[in-house]
Amino acid sequence: MEIKVTRAAQLKPKPDENRLGFGQIFTDHMLNLDYSPDKGWHDPRVEPYGPIAMPPSAMVLHYGQAIFEGLKAYRNPAGKIQLFRPRANIERLNRSAKRMCIPQMDPDLLLESLKTLLRIEQDWVPGAAGTSLYIRPTVIATDPFLGVRASHTYRYFVILSPVGAYYAEGFNPVKIWVTRDYVRAVRGGVGEAKTPGNYAASLLAGEEAHRAGYTQVLWLDGVEQKYVEEVGAMNIFFVIDDEVVTPALNGSILPGVTRDSVLTLARHWGIKASERRIGIDEVMAAHAAGRLKEIFGAGTAAVISPVGELKYGDQTLTVGDGKVGPLSQRLYDELVAIQYGKAPDPMGWVEPV
Ligand code: COI
Helix, strand or coil, rough: CCCCCCCCCCCCCCCCCCHHCCCCCCCCCCEEEEEEEEEEEEEEEEECCCCCCCCCCHHHHHHHCCEEEEEEEEECCCCCCCEEEEHHHHHHHHHHHCCCCCCCCCCCHHHHHHHHHHHHHHHHCCCCCCEEEEEEEEEECCCEECCCCCCCEEEEEEEEECCCCCCCCCCEEEEEEECCCCCCCCCCCCCCCHHHHHHHHCCHHHHHHHHCCCCCEEEECCCCCEEEEECCCCCEEECCCEEEEECCCCCCCCHHHHHHHHHHHHHHCCCCEEEECCCCHHHHHHHHCCEEEEEEEEEEEECEEEEEEEEECEEECCCCCCCCCHHHHHHHHHHHHHHHCCCCCCCCCCCEC
């Protein structure tokens, strides 16, 4: 399919690479693609970044039928642009689409159109340490209709944002609050789909955590509120004795690409890495027994994010000595080296643009 390109009349000034936060600055162009039942997905085009015109009756505005992804483009030492496991994100987008009744998309078209956009925006991929170009593919339901059913028409778009660290803490340990008042997702719900409602549902607990001085919320399962699930912007890992543990994918946990990369790397290094049910009581008991060595989160935006403190009810637990643990550090170093093309890529994760 031909990808039409309309260039922006004026280009924006580039930001200071050493002062990038997360998701505040957007590039000059975006990618658009439409779906209708008669044409299927059609008319892929790169256009100037700008507002999306839609009627106030557009279904996404009422019932939240939408999905998104998050991945990054990196500048390698040769100055070339590369992606990290983009096909894994595209596969997940299609799984989210299935759950949210959105028509499947052609993975080759998504990857090729993304590369076209990135080639046009290549000057926006920052080169400073710890920076990258965050990519946000999104699909929204566009039928002008107020009945509750799946939309018949959709818009897919991709926007790009040069970013630094997701958390203000950077790679320093974050403080996590375990909520007992709210749940993020329930069995049979949409927890494993990357759909905006999951994030909207997390905001109130997030605000309470912030007020108490915590960076993010750790969610427990929606049935018994006993088993650890995820942090919302990242999956969670525990190092207990010599085992790395992350909650098994059970339908209510987001199947993170970084989560999978961490498990793969750890196993490749001969470390026991388990996906299993892990209760918050087990975490607290392991800590009390001196067996809880590290906690860290893993996600595209967050990369590897060490957890220095966990609060659960009236118990506050300092993880290790509150500093970055050795496995968190090793995983961060190796993952980042692969992503930026500074280390060999034995798993074939890197995709040149
Ligand atoms: C990501 O890690 O890419 C995410 O989507 C998490 C968050 C920024 C919503």
